[in-house]
Amino acid sequence: MVCAAKHFLGYGASIGGRNQAPVHVGPRELREVYAVPFGAAIREAGMAGVMNSYASVDGLPCAGSPAILTELLRDELGFRGAVVADYFAVSQLFQNHRTAADAAQAAAQALSAGLDVELPSLDCYQELPGLVGSGRLAEDVIDGAVARVLAQKFQLGQFERPYVDAARAAACFETDDQRTLARRAAAKGVCVLTNDGVLPLDRGALRKVAVIGPHADDRRLLQGDYHYPAHHEIIYRNAWAEISADAGQTEALIETAHVDLDQLPTAGGAFQAGPHYTVHVTPLAGIRSVLGDDVSVKFVRGCHDSDPADQEIEDAVRLARDADVAIVFVGAKSGLLPDCTSGEMRDAVSLDLPGAQTALVAAVSATGTPTIVVVVSGRVHTLSAVADAANALVWSPLPGEEGGNGIADVLVGGVNPSGRLPVTLPRHVGQLPLHHDMRARGDRTEFYGDYLDCSSTPLFPFGHGLSYTSFEYGELRTTAGSTATETSVAVEVRNVGERAGEEVVQLYCRDDVASVARPSRELIGFTRVDLAPGESTTVVFTVPASRLAFYDPAMRRVTEPGTFTFSIGASSADIRTEATVELTGETVLHSLADREMTSVR
Numbered sequence: 001m002v003c004a005a006k007h008f009l010g011y012g013a014s015i016g017g018r019n020q021a022p023v024h025v026g027p028r029e030l031r032e033v034y035a036v037p038f039g040a041a042i043r044e045a046g047m048a049g050v051m052n053s054y055a056s057v058d059g060l061p062c063a064g065s066p067a068i069l070t071e072l073l074r075d076e077l078g079f080r081g082a083v084v085a086d087y088f089a090v091s092q093l094f095q096n097h098r099t100a101a102d103a104a105q106a107a108a109q110a111l112s113a114g115l116d117v118e119l120p121s122l123d124c125y126q127e128l129p130g131l132v133g134s135g136r137l138a139e140d141v142i143d144g145a146v147a148r149v150l151a152q153k154f155q156l157g158q159f160e161r162p163y164v165d166a167a168r169a170a171a172c173f174e175t176d177d178q179r180t181l182a183r184r185a186a187a188k189g190v191c192v193l194t195n196d197g198v199l200p201l202d203r204g205a206l207r208k209v210a211v212i213g214p215h216a217d218d219r220r221l222l223q224g225d226y227h228y229p230a231h232h233e234i235i236y237r238n239a240w241a242e243i244s245a246d247a248g249q250t251e252a253l254i255e256t257a258h259v260d261l262d263q264l265p266t267a268g269g270a271f272q273a274g275p276h277y278t279v280h281v282t283p284l285a286g287i288r289s290v291l292g293d294d295v296s297v298k299f300v301r302g303c304h305d306s307d308p309a310d311q312e313i314e315d316a317v318r319l320a321r322d323a324d325v326a327i328v329f330v331g332a333k334s335g336l337l338p339d340c341t342s343g344e345m346r347d348a349v350s351l352d353l354p355g356a357q358t359a360l361v362a363a364v365s366a367t368g369t370p371t372i373v374v375v376v377s378g379r380v381h382t383l384s385a386v387a388d389a390a391n392a393l394v395w396s397p398l399p400g401e402e403g404g405n406g407i408a409d410v411l412v413g414g415v416n417p418s419g420r421l422p423v424t425l426p427r428h429v430g431q432l433p434l435h436h437d438m439r440a441r442g443d444r445t446e447f448y449g450d451y452l453d454c455s456s457t458p459l460f461p462f463g464h465g466l467s468y469t470s471f472e473y474g475e476l477r478t479t480a481g482s483t484a485t486e487t488s489v490a491v492e493v494r495n496v497g498e499r500a501g502e503e504v505v506q507l508y509c510r511d512d513v514a515s516v517a518r519p520s521r522e523l524i525g526f527t528r529v530d531l532a533p534g535e536s537t538t539v540v541f542t543v544p545a546s547r548l549a550f551y552d553p554a555m556r557r558v559t560e561p562g563t564f565t566f567s568i569g570a571s572s573a574d575i576r577t578e579a580t581v582e583l584t585g586e587t588v589l590h591s592l593a594d595r596e597m598t599s600v601r
Contacts, residue, residue, distance in 0.1 A: 186406025225343025
C-alpha cells in the first residue's frame with residue numbers, strides 16, 4: 001500500500017476559508033511553513049504518494065503547475081514517488097481555473113506539471129494518445145509518469161501477488177490488539193483545557209450521573225468526514241444530488257462506486273453504517289462501562305447537533321438537577337452532506353458550536369450541578385462562553401471506534417490526561433489566522449496590544465493541556481554549536497504530584513536577530529515523558545543547524561550566525577525555562593531537503 005500525503009500545497013490557507021478557493025501565500029511562507037510537514041514525511045517516513053490541492057497558489061493551479069509539482073516537490077523536497085489527482089482536479093483546469101481550454105489541454109498541462117495519475121477516472125487523460133499522435137505532447141513525458149507508477153507496483157509486489165487473500169485480510173481485521181491500541185490512542189488524545197477540581201471523577205462518591213448532549217450516544221459522530229461511514233452514507237442515503245449540482249461529476253461518482261441506485265434506500269432517515277463499520281463505543285457506553293452498575297447513568301440528548309429548533313433542553317435541565325455531576329458532549333458533525341457541520345465542502349463563517357449546543361451547556365451549568373463539557377469535533381470552535389460555564393472543559397477530537405472508552409478512562413482518572421492542543425483555539429473568529437509561530441508583531445495589535453473589542457491572546461494556546469499531576473522543570477542547560485553543527489538543549493523534569501502521568505515537554509526557539517522577520521516563537525521539538533510520583537528524568541534535545549534555517553532576502557535557505565533563545569515549557573504560553581546561546585560561524589546554505597529534525601533522548 002502507498003500512502004499519499006495531501007493536499008499539496010497550502011490548501012488550508014484559502015481566502016475566506018472556502019473550499020478550493022485561491023491561496024495567496026508568498027514563496028517564503030510556502031516553503032518555510034506549508035512545505036515543511038511534507039518534507040518531513042518524505043525524509044523521515046519515505047512517503048511515496050502525494051495528492052495535489054484543488055486551489056491555485058498565487059495564480060498557479062496546483063494540479064497544473066510545474067513550479068509546485070516538479071520544481072518544489074521533486075527538485076527541492078526530493079520526492080521520488082507518484083503524484084495522484086484529487087478527484088476531478090484535472091478537469092478543473094479548464095472548468096474552474098480556466099488555464100486550459102479543454103480536456104486535452106488540461107491533460108497535457110497536468111501531466112507535464114508532474115501529475116502522474118488522474119482520479120477518479122480518465123476524464124482528461126483519455127486524450128493523451130491523441131496528444132502524442134498530434135505532437136502536442138512528448139512521449140517521454142508519459143514515459144516518466146508510467147515509470148513512476150510501475151516502479152511502485154514492482155516495489156509492492158503487485159505483479160507477483162495481484163490479489164488480496166480474503167481469508168488473511170479478515171484475520172488481521174478488528175483484532176483485540178487493535179481495539180486496545182485504539183482505546184489507548186483515544187485516551188492519549190484527550191486534552192483537559194480547564195478543570196476546577198471536578199476531574200478526575202470520584203467514583204466512590206457518585207450515585208447519579210447525567211450524560212447529556214448530541215455527541216454523547218451517536219457512533220456516527222466519532223469519525224471524520226473522510227472515514228468509511230461519512231462517505232458511504234452518501235450511497236446508503238441515495239444522496240448524490242445533495243452533494244453535486246454537476247451532473248457529470250455525479251454520474252462519475254456513481255460509476256466509480258459501482259452503485260446500483262435502484263437498490264438503495266430513499267434519501268434521509270437514520271444513519272446506516274454499511275456492512276463493514278466496526279463496533280463503535282459511544283461516550284455514554286464508555287461512561288457506563290467504567291462506572292459500573294453501582295452508579296445510575298441516565299441520558300438525555302438535550303438538542304440536535306445542528307438544528308436549533310430541535311431541542312430538549314428542559315429535559316436535560318431536569319436530569320442535571322437530579323445528578324451529582326452532568327457531563328455534556330457537544331461538537332460538530334463531520335461529513336460531506338448538507339446536514340454536516342464540519343468537513344470538506346462544509347465551509348462556515350462562525351466557529352461557534354452549531355445549533356443550540358452553547359445554550360444547552362449554559363442551561364445545564366445554571367442548575368448548579370458540577371458540569372463537565374466534552375467537545376468531540378473535527379474542527380476548531382470558539383468556546384469562551386462554554387469555558388466560562390463549565391467546571392471542566394475537555395477536547396477530544398474525533399476519537400474513533402474506542403473513543404467512548406478512551407474519554408471515560410480520562411474522566412475517571414484511569415488514564416492521566418496527556419493530550420496537548422495541536423492548534424490554537426481563538427476567542428473569536430475575527431482573530432484568525434492565529435497560531436503560536438506568528439512572525440514578529442503578528443501576535444498583538446498596535447499600539448495597545450489588544451483589539452478594541454477582544455483580547456489578542458488565544459483562548460487556549462498551542463500545546464496547552466492540563467494534567468492530574470504536576471511537573472517541575474529544572475534549569476535549561478545548553479551546549480552551543482555553530483551554524484554548521486548541532487546545539488544541545490537539556491532540562492530535568494520531575495513529577496512533583498501524587499499521580500503517575502505523562503508530560504509533553506516542548507522546545508521552542510526564537511532567532512533573536514535575522515535578515516528577515518522570523519517567528520517570535522517556533523516549536524522545534526517535543527517529547528513525552530512518563531513519570532511516577534517523585535520520579536525525574538533529563539530530556540536532551542539535539543538541534544541540527546539546518547533546523548534553524550530560513551529563507552533570506554535573496555531566497556537562499558540559510559543558517560545565520562547570531563543569538564538564539566531556546567525555551568522549554570508545557571505549552572507555547574507556559575514557558576518554564578529558557579536560555580540564549582550564540583551560534584558562531586559563517587552563514588551556511590542548505591537545500592529544503594536538508595532540513596533535519598530535532599532528536600530527543
